[in-house]
Amino acid sequence: EQVVIRGIAHDPDVAKIALLGVPDRPGVASEIFQAVGGRGVNVRMIVQASAEGGKNDVTFAVGTHDVKIVLPVVEAARATLGARAFLYDPDVAILSVVGEGLATSAGTAGTVFRVLAEADVNIELISTSSITITCMVRQSDVERAVRALHQALQLEQGP
Amino acid sequence: EQVVIRGIAHDPDVAKIALLGVPDRPGVASEIFQAVGGRGVNVRMIVQASAEGGKNDVTFAVGTHDVKIVLPVVEAARATLGARAFLYDPDVAILSVVGEGLATSAGTAGTVFRVLAEADVNIELISTSSITITCMVRQSDVERAVRALHQALQLEQGP
Ligand SMILES: C[C@@H](O)[C@H](N)C(=O)O
Numbered sequence: 001e002q003v004v005i006r007g008i009a010h011d012p013d014v015a016k017i018a019l020l021g022v023p024d025r026p027g028v029a030s031e032i033f034q035a036v037g038g039r040g041v042n043v044r045m046i047v048q049a050s051a052e053g054g055k056n057d058v059t060f061a062v063g064t065h066d067v068k069i070v071l072p073v074v075e076a077a078r079a080t081l082g083a084r085a086f087l088y089d090p091d092v093a094i095l096s097v098v099g100e101g102l103a104t105s106a107g108t109a110g111t112v113f114r115v116l117a118e119a120d121v122n123i124e125l126i127s128t129s130s131i132t133i134t135c136m137v138r139q140s141d142v143e144r145a146v147r148a149l150h151q152a153l154q155l156e157q158g159p
Numbered sequence: 160e161q162v163v164i165r166g167i168a169h170d171p172d173v174a175k176i177a178l179l180g181v182p183d184r185p186g187v188a189s190e191i192f193q194a195v196g197g198r199g200v201n202v203r204m205i206v207q208a209s210a211e212g213g214k215n216d217v218t219f220a221v222g223t224h225d226v227k228i229v230l231p232v233v234e235a236a237r238a239t240l241g242a243r244a245f246l247y248d249p250d251v252a253i254l255s256v257v258g259e260g261l262a263t264s265a266g267t268a269g270t271v272f273r274v275l276a277e278a279d280v281n282i283e284l285i286s287t288s289s290i291t292i293t294c295m296v297r298q299s300d301v302e303r304a305v306r307a308l309h310q311a312l313q314l315e316q317g318p
C-alpha cells in the first residue's frame with residue numbers, strides 16, 4: 001500500500017504543560033481542555049498514556065505566546081480536580097510527519113524513529129494516528145531532527 | 160478560523176500493548192517500532208508521555224489479527240531493552256476525529272472530550288495532532304461514544 005508523506009512540520013515555539021495525578025474518570029479531560037479552549041488557546045498536541053491506581057497524567061503542548069494565559073487555567077484545573085501537581089517545560093519543540101496510509105504502512109513510524117535516533121535526538125513524547133506521527137523533542141534538537149528527516153524521507157521517496 | 164471535521168473513524172478490533180520501563184535514550188522507540196514494522200504489522204496509535212527517572216513507557220495499538228505476531232516481537236524487545244514488563248489489553252477500541260484546523264480551533268478537543276464525558280465514556284489514552292484527535296476507550300464503550308460524537312458534531316456543523 002502506497003505511503004504518501006505529505007510533509008514534515010515543526011515548531012520550536014511551544015511549551016509542554018502537564019497535569020499530574022488527575023483522577024481517571026469521565027469528565028476530567030473535558031474539564032481541562034474546555035477550560036484551556038475556552039480561553040482561545042490552541043492545543044498543539046495532547047498525550048495521555050494509561051492510568052495507574054485510578055490516576056493519570058495529561059500532557060499537552062501550547063504555543064509559547066499562550067503560556068501566560070494557560071498557566072493560571074491549568075492551576076485552577078489542578079485545584080478543582082485535586083491533581084497532585086502540574087509541570088511546565090518551555091524548552092521543547094514539536095515535529096510532525098504527515099501523510100496518508102501511515103498506519104497501513106508497517107514501517108513509517110520505525111523509520112522516523114530510526115532517523116531521529118541516528119541524529120542522536122531523544123524522543124520525549126510520541127503521539128501518532130493513521131495520518132500523523134508527532135514527536136516532542138528538546139528545542140535545541142529540533143532543527144537537526146527536521147534536517148535528518150528531510151534527507152532520509154526524500155531519499156526513500158525517490159526523485 | 161474554520162474548523163472542518165472530515166469524519167469520525169473507529170475500530171473495535173484493536174489491542175493495546177505497552178512496554179513498561181524502557182530506557183529513555185535515543186534508539187529505543189526506533190528499536191521497538193522497526194521490529195514491529197519489520198513483521199509487517201500496522202501500528203494504529205502510539206502514545207508516549209514524559210519519562211521519569213530515566214525510564215518511560217511506550218504504548219501502542221495494533222489490529223487484533225496482528226497480536227499473535229506482535230507479542231513475541233514485543234517480548235524480544237523487552238528483553239533486549241531491559242524493560243521491566245509488557246502489558247497486553249485486548250478489550251479496547253480506538254476512535255478518531257479527523258479534521259483540519261483542529262489545533263487552530265481552540266475548542267475541538269474540549270468538545271470531543273465533553274461529548275465522551277456526557278456519554279459516560281472514560282478516555283483511557285489520548286493522542287492528538289493538528290489533524291486528528293484519537294482516543295482509546297473500552298471496547299464496550301466505543302459504539303456509544305461514536306454515536307454521541309456523530310450527534311453532537313453534526314449539530315455543531317449545522318444542516
Ligand atoms: C484522565 C482523563 O482522560 C479521564 N480518563 C477522562 O476520561 O476524562
Ligand SMILES: C[C@@H](O)[C@H](N)C(=O)O
Binds near residue numbers: 122124184
Ligand atoms: C523512550 C524512547 O522514546 C526514547 N526516548 C527514544 O528516543 O527512543
